[in-house]
Amino acid sequence: MPEANPPVDNPPVGRAQLAAATRAQFTRPPRSLWNDAWRRFRRHRMAVAGTVVFLGLVLFVTCGPLLARNDPRAIDFSKSMLAPSRAHPMGTDDLGRDMLARVMLGGRISLAVGVASMLIAITLGTLVGALAGFAGGRVDSILMRLTDLFLALPVVPLLLLLIFLFRDALRRAFGPETGIFILIVSVIGLLNWMTVARLVRSSFLALKQKEFVEAAHALGIGEARIMVRHILPNALGPIIVAATLGVGAAIITESVLSFLGLGFPPDTPTWGRLLFDGQNFLDLAPWMVLWPGFLIFLTVLSINYVGDGLRDALDPRSRR
Amino acid sequence: MARYLLRRLLFAIPTLLGISMVIFAILALAPGDPLAQFAADPSVPPEVRERIRESLGLNDPWYIRYVKWLAALLRGDWGYSFASRVPVLDLIVQRLPQTLQVVGVAYLVAIFIAIPIGIVSAVRPYSLFDNLATTFAFIGFSLPTFFTGLLLILLFSVRLRWLPFIYDSTLKVVNWETLWLQVRQMLMPVTVLALFQTGSLTRFVRAAMLENLPADYARTARAKGLSEQAVVLGHVFRNSMIPVVTLLALGVPTVFTGAIVTEQIFRINGIGELLIKSIQNSDTPVVMAITFIFAVLVVLFNVIADVLYGILDPRIRYD
Numbered sequence A: 001m002p003e004a005n006p007p008v009d010n011p012p013v014g015r016a017q018l019a020a021a022t023r024a025q026f027t028r029p030p031r032s033l034w035n036d037a038w039r040r041f042r043r044h045r046m047a048v049a050g051t052v053v054f055l056g057l058v059l060f061v062t063c064g065p066l067l068a069r070n071d072p073r074a075i076d077f078s079k080s081m082l083a084p085s086r087a088h089p090m091g092t093d094d095l096g097r098d099m100l101a102r103v104m105l106g107g108r109i110s111l112a113v114g115v116a117s118m119l120i121a122i123t124l125g126t127l128v129g130a131l132a133g134f135a136g137g138r139v140d141s142i143l144m145r146l147t148d149l150f151l152a153l154p155v156v157p158l159l160l161l162l163i164f165l166f167r168d169a170l171r172r173a174f175g176p177e178t179g180i181f182i183l184i185v186s187v188i189g190l191l192n193w194m195t196v197a198r199l200v201r202s203s204f205l206a207l208k209q210k211e212f213v214e215a216a217h218a219l220g221i222g223e224a225r226i227m228v229r230h231i232l233p234n235a236l237g238p239i240i241v242a243a244t245l246g247v248g249a250a251i252i253t254e255s256v257l258s259f260l261g262l263g264f265p266p267d268t269p270t271w272g273r274l275l276f277d278g279q280n281f282l283d284l285a286p287w288m289v290l291w292p293g294f295l296i297f298l299t300v301l302s303i304n305y306v307g308d309g310l311r312d313a314l315d316p317r318s319r320r
Numbered sequence B: 001m002a003r004y005l006l007r008r009l010l011f012a013i014p015t016l017l018g019i020s021m022v023i024f025a026i027l028a029l030a031p032g033d034p035l036a037q038f039a040a041d042p043s044v045p046p047e048v049r050e051r052i053r054e055s056l057g058l059n060d061p062w063y064i065r066y067v068k069w070l071a072a073l074l075r076g077d078w079g080y081s082f083a084s085r086v087p088v089l090d091l092i093v094q095r096l097p098q099t100l101q102v103v104g105v106a107y108l109v110a111i112f113i114a115i116p117i118g119i120v121s122a123v124r125p126y127s128l129f130d131n132l133a134t135t136f137a138f139i140g141f142s143l144p145t146f147f148t149g150l151l152l153i154l155l156f157s158v159r160l161r162w163l164p165f166i167y168d169s170t171l172k173v174v175n176w177e178t179l180w181l182q183v184r185q186m187l188m189p190v191t192v193l194a195l196f197q198t199g200s201l202t203r204f205v206r207a208a209m210l211e212n213l214p215a216d217y218a219r220t221a222r223a224k225g226l227s228e229q230a231v232v233l234g235h236v237f238r239n240s241m242i243p244v245v246t247l248l249a250l251g252v253p254t255v256f257t258g259a260i261v262t263e264q265i266f267r268i269n270g271i272g273e274l275l276i277k278s279i280q281n282s283d284t285p286v287v288m289a290i291t292f293i294f295a296v297l298v299v300l301f302n303v304i305a306d307v308l309y310g311i312l313d314p315r316i317r318y319d
Helices: A016-026 A033-043 A045-067 A099-135 A137-151 A155-174 A176-190 A194-207 A211-218 A223-259 A271-281 A287-314 B002-029 B046-056 B062-074 B088-123 B128-142 B145-159 B176-212 B216-223 B228-266 B271-280 B284-312
Strands: none
Touching: A033 A045, A033 A287, A045 A099, A045 A287, A099 A137, A099 A176, A099 A194, A099 A223, A099 A271, A099 A287, A137 A194, A137 B002, A155 A176, A155 A223, A155 B002, A155 B228, A155 B271, A155 B284, A176 A223, A194 A223, A211 A223, A223 A271, A223 A287, A223 B145, A223 B228, A271 A287, A271 B145, A287 B128, A287 B145, B002 B062, B002 B284, B088 B128, B088 B176, B088 B228, B088 B271, B088 B284, B128 B176, B145 B176, B145 B228, B176 B228, B216 B228, B228 B271, B228 B284, B271 B284
């Protein structure tokens, strides 16, 4: 991609003022690919709102627990299922624990699961897709067969099965919380790389025919370097969009697992786990369900809007 | 066409074999013993347990067990549930109607809501209606089904007391009264599933319509003097449905997985509920069978989508 139009050196015109004016006109900051994307992204109002909301949520769960007055794990039966009040802005749960503190603590885990499993899925997908697209031939057809096989796997039943079967082994190996975290994150990542692999493969197939890759070949640059330094940056757009939407999907998947009782252990209050615990108290303490559910919804909604904005911004066809 | 169909079905076989092997390998590699429940039971002596293992073939190496399992599966012998000692096939046949009923109705509702909304959105892009529909779609697919389900229960069962929140599957529809009861108990599960599907479907319909509206054939139709309605519904809509119908076919397995959560919330004794219960009971034959059925659904609807695409789009040839 051309980085920018070089400032045009105008032939000197008689009047110095005019020359200065012309130069001023042509020396505005160069327009780079990322600058353009950022300009288009800002124009997408809902995407900007989504970014603000999402960053707010991240701040809420990372810094919130530091400021919280209540201990998320302090059980106090005299405060069981109190409605939201000044002391407990989101009410308390059946064991008298402060919902606000629990929701903030749980959000950390939910968001961490979302980001970590997205990173695994993206890395795997990019590796497979890049290799298939760049190598072509035999490698390509084997890798694509594998991708098709994974695409045909029934994801949710398999997720449930894998987590159920390997839960105890990992819990013993890494402790209850870390073990389940590793398991959930890797299983979600392992079952969601396929779309990324296909996207990356098709961009690689298209890009490796381009003149600039040919030029790099002619300059004697090594295959690996061409893949990483020349083709990958140009294929980054769809990967970023898929990564963004992947975080939201992974957060939902984790909460589904926790909601079905196959996720984190009871003392780890992820948002899905809080919903699972709260569903039996729906009539007495609806806030136990409403807050975590609303936060999942808000997070996923903001991520989906950011993804939509990024798709518009990074699509070179909409370049203006 | 027939040859293509045959070839496509033959290609599905290795995929299904691969999937069955993956599922089998997961179960074989997993730590834990399917007979763990007997180990805890003092009334079952170790010799008996060993004999049960032998009779179930659990002492054979995994590849022998796989071939045995596959051969039995093809013969229609799906084994017995560890937990209830009932043939797996019977269990599934018992549970399937409830799932199919809820999933089927929900998918139809979603389609009938999404198509008109998508069309109007595409005809008037960025209008007030389109913006509202877009917002609705984003909310629809950002709301997790378990949360919508709980919200509906909270509103209609707990607060307003209009609808029952536990699905009664023993209910038999014999007259108007029981039909009304059935409609009432299906209302919330169907809404939950349909809401989630409608969101993304609306977007697909809208995108497909937007792609076809400026097409040359649409301009020709207008130039002939056809009314706008005839152009949109008779020409653009028909062509836009090609990718949408494919997506509809591909989406069927997803709705089934969505039903797992919905059945859990509303206590519908469908196939998803059976899966969760069997996983919790380490009931390997049932888990294996249901997971495999889901895989077959995915592969089958992939073939259906491909074939439908060919039927609907005459530009695609099968040679």
